[in-house]
Amino acid sequence: MKSIIYVVNENIRNVYRILSISKYELLSDMRDSKLGIIWNILNPLIQVSTYWFVFGIGIRGGEAVSGVEFLDWMMAGLLVWFFISPCITKGVNAISSKINVITKMKFPISILPATVVLKELFNHCFMLVIVYFLFLIRGMRPSVYNLQVFYYIICIVTLTTSLSMITASLNVFTKDVRKMVNASMRILMYLTPILWTMDKLPVSIKMIMKCNPIFYIVEGYRDCFFYHKGILATPREMAIFWLTVAVLFIIGSNLIYKFKHKFIDLL
Template identity: 30%
Template sequence: MINDIKEIFEKRKLVMTLAKSDFRKKFIGSYFGIIWMFIQPIVTVLIYYFVFQVAMKARPATDSPYVIWLIPGIVPWFYFNEALMAGTNSLYDYQHLVKKMVFNVSILPSVKILSSMFVHCIFIWIMLIVFLMSGQTPSLWWLQMLYYSGCTTFLLLGLVYFTASVNVVFKDMGQLVNIFLQFGFWLAPIMWDFSMLPSRLHKFFKLNPFYYIVQGFRDSFVFKVGFWEKPLLTIYFWIVSITIFCIGTIMFKRLKPHFADVL
């Protein structure tokens, strides 16, 4: 695991170059360019705002407005969703590089994640602007989002290593990931308040590692709670994430010799 992370770090200039190229490629031939990247998420937030707060009068377990409570939960999900879908298809998108024997294909999944991270950073800035415009006072707690963004990236890296490698030999993996993301969106407490559930179900939903990330963003921006105040949940998240990373890298290395032949 350490060697895999070290390898990505050593090739960081190449990863950054490919990620920038991938980011720009998404908007080639588009009149509005990068604007399209934000239209759908912004429309999504507005729809949920009108449905849950305006129409249904939903109120989270906090004095903050629903939108202020919603945005910190949905911003990491946009990053996770985009990076996992793009990373799953990374070997197909760069199959011309996979077929080159001298190229290290192990860095390709991280290219897609980094490309999605550029958009994630812009969304964070938008979130900060929304908070400031709503009268929220800037706080050092907001810096904690850097830690939780790192948690998201590490979790993604393990998942993408697994899904990208399996997708080469099992082309239905992309569809399975899409279904997984649809279920994951509603299983994670993004749109609904965790307090709505009976207490006996809390432990079950906390098994989802993304719960730690969503709640962490809200802890940083809404509840002002540090990750060190939840030691058991933090330890659990990292055990699960490291396990997923190990499984993903093992699968990637076992299937790696077959990538060029299949593609």
């Protein structure tokens, strides 16, 4: 309990610092190229187009999914993935990448995973607005259920921050953690029904797949935009998700609290 209080208090006290670091990192990325923020649109657009051609036209032949056009159905899932994936892959380096700052001054290390997630949150909100208007153009009916997307954004932020606290702490001890995370992300994308449906899977396999916290968020986005289901429509999946996040946050808090004075020596 002491570790949880320590991490929560440190993040609350340093909210302005988290915002400042995230803003600096975001502007730094934009300065590295002439197109700047335009790449926030081009990168996802190129990937969506590729997946749509391969999986939508090539494999599924343009078949709709539960009454929703495959392109729209897939874009909702990829919208989640394009947020979660960089949060996890960059979050693993959240501590080790700031070695110059940590070793030269007293710095609240526990806020570093949050800075990575906040930076990616800006990119996600930017893409969310674009994709939402695209859905409207393609015939989606606006609904009050659309507002539930903010709940699922909170889900992503808490999940990725908790997971990054664990991987960033362990990555200080061995760089194999970063390689393992990168390899796992490639597998995780195809294990999560983002580009394919679970219609033909046995019931037992479906039950296991629904325990994936990313699946809960992906389906939540689709419920917000297309199926107009409330947050409480899947209470079992909701309980499993928040239990998973709680366990990850407890583990991450304990790691950071336990090694808070040793990270400098290890780096």
